[in-house]
Amino acid sequence: MRGVGRWWAAVLAGSLLPASAAAQLALLARPETGARATALGGAAVAAPPGADAATWNPAALGGATRGEMLFEHRGAGSGLTLQSASATVHATPRFDLALRAHLLHRDGIAAAEAVGSASGTPALSAYMAGLQAAFDVGHGVHVGAGMGRATGFPIGNDRPNAWCADAGIQAQWRDVRAAAALRGMLLGAHGTSEGSAWSAGIESPVPRTRLTVALQMDAAESAAMSSSAGLICKVAPAMELRAGARGRDGEGPVFGAGAAFGAGEARLEYGARIATGAATEHVIAARIGFGGAPPIASRPSVAPKPTPLEATAPPLPAIRKPVESTARPIAVKREPVAPPVAPVAPSAAPPPAPAPVSAPPGPAPKPPVARRFTVFAGPYPSLDVAARDAMRLRSAGMRPTVERRGAQVFLMLERGAESARAHQLEVQARAAQVTLRREAE
Numbered sequence: 001m002r003g004v005g006r007w008w009a010a011v012l013a014g015s016l017l018p019a020s021a022a023a024q025l026a027l028l029a030r031p032e033t034g035a036r037a038t039a040l041g042g043a044a045v046a047a048p049p050g051a052d053a054a055t056w057n058p059a060a061l062g063g064a065t066r067g068e069m070l071f072e073h074r075g076a077g078s079g080l081t082l083q084s085a086s087a088t089v090h091a092t093p094r095f096d097l098a099l100r101a102h103l104l105h106r107d108g109i110a111a112a113e114a115v116g117s118a119s120g121t122p123a124l125s126a127y128m129a130g131l132q133a134a135f136d137v138g139h140g141v142h143v144g145a146g147m148g149r150a151t152g153f154p155i156g157n158d159r160p161n162a163w164c165a166d167a168g169i170q171a172q173w174r175d176v177r178a179a180a181a182l183r184g185m186l187l188g189a190h191g192t193s194e195g196s197a198w199s200a201g202i203e204s205p206v207p208r209t210r211l212t213v214a215l216q217m218d219a220a221e222s223a224a225m226s227s228s229a230g231l232i233c234k235v236a237p238a239m240e241l242r243a244g245a246r247g248r249d250g251e252g253p254v255f256g257a258g259a260a261f262g263a264g265e266a267r268l269e270y271g272a273r274i275a276t277g278a279a280t281e282h283v284i285a286a287r288i289g290f291g292g293a294p295p296i297a298s299r300p301s302v303a304p305k306p307t308p309l310e311a312t313a314p315p316l317p318a319i320r321k322p323v324e325s326t327a328r329p330i331a332v333k334r335e336p337v338a339p340p341v342a343p344v345a346p347s348a349a350p351p352p353a354p355a356p357v358s359a360p361p362g363p364a365p366k367p368p369v370a371r372r373f374t375v376f377a378g379p380y381p382s383l384d385v386a387a388r389d390a391m392r393l394r395s396a397g398m399r400p401t402v403e404r405r406g407a408q409v410f411l412m413l414e415r416g417a418e419s420a421r422a423h424q425l426e427v428q429a430r431a432a433q434v435t436l437r438r439e440a441e
Contacts (some may be wrong), residue, residue, distance in 0.1 A: 028128045028150040029164035030184035030197055031055065031102050032236070033072060033084050036287040038229025038271030039258025041244030043214035046170065046179040046203040051086040054098045054132050054146070056199065057168035057181040061134035062142025065387055065402060072285040075355035076386060079107025092290060093399065094136040096144075101129040106153065127151045130164070140172040140395045149216045163187040172391055176204040184220075196220070201228075210234045214244070224248055230256070237382075238262040242271070246300040252276045258283075309314065372436040373422045376403065386411055389434045396432040398425065 034052035035045035046060075047053035051070035053060035074086040086100035130148025136142060144167065151161040168181030180200040201216030212232040219225045225321040230244030244256045258271035266288050273281040377393070377400070380386040385400060386409045393400045393411065400411040413425055413436065422438055429436045 009239035025150045025152050025162045025164070025186055027184075028102075028104065028126055028152055029148065029186065030166070031082065031084070031104075031128065031164075033074065033082070033102065033283075034271035035258055035271035036070065036242065036260070037141075038074075038273050038281065038283045039244060039256045040214050040232070041228040041246040041254060041256045042218070042226075043201055043203075043216040043228040043230040043244055043246075045168070045181050045199040045201040045216050046177045046214065048177070048203075049088075049096075051088050051098060051100070052285065053132075054086065054088065054363060055084075055100065056143075056183070057179050058098070058132040058144030058166055059100050059134050059142045059143055059168040059170040059179060060148045061132060062170065063172065063387075063391065064088060064090050064096050065383070066289050067092055067391075068287055068289050070285060070287045072283060074281060074283045075282045076279060081105045093401070098132040098134075100132070100148075101127075103127060108287065115407040125152050128154050128164075132166075138392070138394065138397075139390055142170045142172075144168050144170075144289045173395070174392065174439070175388060176202070180201045210241055223433050224251075253416050282309045372416050372418065374411045374412065374415045375417050375422050375425050375436055375438050376412045377434055377436050379405075379408035380410070384411060392432040396428045396430060 009334060017170075032038070032042065033055045034044055035159075036047065036050075036052060036058060043249065044053060044056040048065035049060055049062065051068045052072070067090050068088045070083075070084070070086045074082040074084070076082075081101045081104075083105070084100065086098060088096060088098045090096055106124050106126075128148060128150045130142060130146050132146030134142050134144035144257065147167045148164050148166075149161065150164050151159065153159075163186070165185045165187055166181065166183045167185075168179060170177060170179035172178075178201070180198070182196065182198055184196050193204070197218060197220040199218045201214065203212065203214040205212045210233055212234075214228075214230040215233070216228040218228070226246055226248035228244060230239055230242065233244050234240045236337065240259065241259050242256070242258045242260070246256075247256045248254075252275065254273060254275040256271060256273050260267060260269040262268075267285070269283075269285040269354065271283040273283075282414040377389055378386065380389070383402075390400050390402075390411055393413070396414055400413050403410045403412040413429075417425065426436050
């Protein structure tokens with residue numbers, strides 16, 4: 001097999017040469033898509049929420065704050081192209097859905113030359129479509145699963161097809177994500193013994209730098225174990241550069257490189273995969289976000305440089321809950337004391353008794369009025385910074401919601417909270433290293 005990469009060569013050989021239908025369907029059930037994953041050498045199982053990340057791990061849908069549409073074109077030379085389209089919907093604060101479809105097209109003459117066939121074959125197409133869902137179980141943990149239908153290239157007079165499934169889990173602590181996924185499980189007559197692949201990885205930013213590191217290990221039943229490593233450098237608020245590599249036992253390394261540029265709600269990405277003895281694969285992807293709060297970068301003004309909230313907001317004074325006294329007043333009975341009587345002459349009449357003086361009735365004391373607050377965090381310079389603190393607050397057991405006030409972004413926790421409730425939220429937020437603010441109503 002010459003001129004194409006390993007995944008493309010395996011699918012192509014299954015369509016032109018004698019091969020089991022299950023092996024071809026297993027490869028179609030887990031297509032290697034995504035410009036970000038291509039540039040990072042395939043280290044995408046612990047990627048942030050996105051439509052392309054759901055292809056590698058359905059649990060990566062969790063934690064999204066808005067929907068997204070993604071369109072992708074991948075070309076590998078030798079007459080093979082892969083078009084992908086996917087869309088995600090942020091249904092509820094804890095539930096996300098994704099719908100994806102892939103079309104693999106093969107040009108007959110060029111494909112026959114790639115496998116050394118003497119004559120060309122008709123142009124054919126293979127399909128794969130699926131539905132995925134992710135659920136937030138709390139404390140930064142998301143679980144996801146997906147189901148799809150794969151229809152491969154004809155083998156003789158038979159066109160293989162089967163249902164496929166995948167599942168995954170992802171946990172996030174601050175800005176560090178760890179994930180594991182099982183992809184390419186075939187259901188039905190083909191069984192699950194062909195092509196199922198396990199993936200586990202971690203992605204973490206490097207402290208005090210603009211770099212992010214991604215590491216991943218893959219193990220498939222029909223292939224040797226492989227490892228991937230990627231590096232992301234954020235050179236500007238709307239631009240980042242990516243590079244990565246993958247190594248497999250008994251094979252040469254595969255390198256990747258790419259870049260991404262965003263403007264408002266749109267983002268354009270490019271990725272390339274370079275391998276020894278194979279044509280370079282090029283991936284072009286465009287994504288559009290919708291719903292939720294728009295990013296700060298879409299405004300004409302320049303967003304300020306993100307700074308930690310602990311450095312900008314003064315510490316809040318400790319609020320003590322007023323303690324109500326339960327002691328009852330003790331009634332003291334006092335005997336009236338007779339005023340001293342001045343001696344008078346026997347002939348003098350006794351002086352008149354003084355009239356009792358009563359104090360004027362005063363107004364009844366009013367009960368204390370409890371103050372009510374709106375507890376929120378912010379303002380934030382960008383939606384990304386707000387999403388970071390939202391994950392911290394969710395890990396502390398709270399459910400923040402995004403709220404925009406003019407050109408600023410806030411995370412609103414509770415409206416109309418009493419002073420005792422506001423104090424409880426403040427203690428939980430400080431445990432998650434997030435500073436809250438309160439606004440009296």
